[in-house]
Amino acid sequence: MKQIRNNILRLVPLLTALFVLLGVYGGVSLAVNGGRWFSSSANTYVRRLKKTVTEGSVFDRKGTLLAWSEGEKRLYAADEWTRRGLVHVLGDTEGYVANGVESFMSYYLYGFDQPFSEEAVRYLRGEPKRGDDVHLTVDASLSAYIQQRFPKGYRGCAAVMNYLTGEVLALCSFPSFDPAQGAEQAKGAWGQPFFNRALQGLYAPGSTFKIVTLAAALRNLENAMEREWICTGQLTLNDHLITDAGTDLARQVYVRHGTLDLRRAFAVSCNNTFAMTAVEVGDANLKKTAEDFAVGVNFLFPDLVVENSSYPDKNRTEREIAMTGIGQSALQVTPMHMLLIAASIANDGVMMEPTLLQAVVRPGGDTVRKMESRAFRRTVDAETAAVIRRCMREAVVNGTGSGAGVNGLKVCGKTGSAEIDGQKNTNAWFVGFLEEAGAPYAVCVLVEDAGGGGTAAAPVAGDIFRFLTGNP
Secondary structure, eight states: OHHHHHHHHHHHHHHHHHHHHHHHHHHHHHHHHHHHHHTOTTOHHHHHHTTTEEOOOEEOTTOOEEEEEETTEEEEOSOHHHHHHHHHHHOOTTOOSTTOHHHHTHHHHTTTTSOHHHHHHHHHHTOOEEOOEEEESOOHHHHHHHHHHSOTTOOEEEEEEETTTOBEEEEEEESOOOGGGOGGGGTTOTTOTTOOHHHHOOBOOGGGGHHHHHHHHHHHSTTTTTOOEEEOSOEEETTEEEOOTTOBTTTTBOOOOEEEOHHHHHHHTOHHHHHHHHHHHOHHHHHHHHHHTTTTOOOOOSSOOOOOOBOOOSOOOHHHHHHHHTTOTTOBBOHHHHHHHHHHHHTTTEEEOOBOEEEEEOTTSOEEEEOOOOEEEEOSOHHHHHHHHHHHHHHHHHSTTGGGOOTTSOEEEEEEEEOOTTOSSOEEEEEEEEOOTTOOEEEEEEETTOOOHHHHTHHHHHHHHHHHHTOO
8 A cells, every 4th residue: 555655656746747748738739729720610619609799800000991890791991902912811701711810810800818707798788799800910002002013914922021020011912802702703713813822832932042052151161252153054963954044955055154252143143153052062051051941840820821841852962952052953932931031131130920910909999919029030140141131132233133123222132033844934033121221121022934033023022112111
């Protein structure tokens, strides 16, 4: 009996510790995944709740009303450009758009967290329940402008965030549809209009990934910025030819950049130089740097569901390492992730957590939750970020990103062109930011199957920068 008692006494601390760990794990899981669980289509409680609760309203950062309920009908902004520009943020009543605010933030919109005392008072008074209002970080006027400015007839996306706070100002995906007409009318339409390309689309990032390759070179190659490289326009690795944009293989006309350093190579987006750089850096070091930029990390942001990016792990020959260094091979990232990468360079190497929820306001007017800015991770040290910023500035002033330049503004950026099998043209990329006091904005533009990033994506980014700063 004494032995049994002693064994029980020994087990008590262990069991206590296990229960504490279980509680901590449950708390963290609820904090991180609560929105995902609550908004799941498998949650029958929410479906029942929708029949008895008037859904709260949704506003943008300036107080513009974006969505509200009248009886059983859900209404949206009067302006069609605004409705289309925000449909992938808000979602739709039928739930065709995955993880829109209407579903992902239903926890607030249906008043799930309202105190029992308020529910009791309402019940005694015979008043119907109304959910909380949600105020978002997005700018309705900016979203409407992007909807009008994006190249017509192309798939793609454009996203804007404040790189100091993580606030998402715009999240537009194309093609879009008008939620006021109902999502049913968009079923089967061209280009998968329900698909949120900014958050869900996985693409080869092309030369925008040279931001990461440059960071790897600065970490692992001695005097990386002082070294000279020679671009002949023809680099053969494992019997495969790597060329630069503008090469005409049929006529055997090659683009040759000659002797150049990494800063110039970054500005003109020299594939040969960055391919050689990636091989010298080595796959392990390039992968480690990519991981520091959150490639391969499981994104579990409270306000947004972002697909995880991935670094290639098969057939790692010199040629594949080189192709990864220029943003091809089997490398896949989302536009939102590339936006976060560029934003971290603007923010001295600190990647902020993207946020969409600005505030939650109770029907009585009390604000019960406000946005909190959080650092997600450090990507590079501040000194390295400063070097990359200078290179991104050079790319806009004297390189492929000149289309994003705006007179009077210090625009920094990187273009990219990448393709997958079966495409007629390359996907056009631009990622960049304003290095301006009072205008801490980062932008990512992706135009699918549109050609070069400098001609198809950079001008859109330039227009967004003009709009953000009121620059004519």
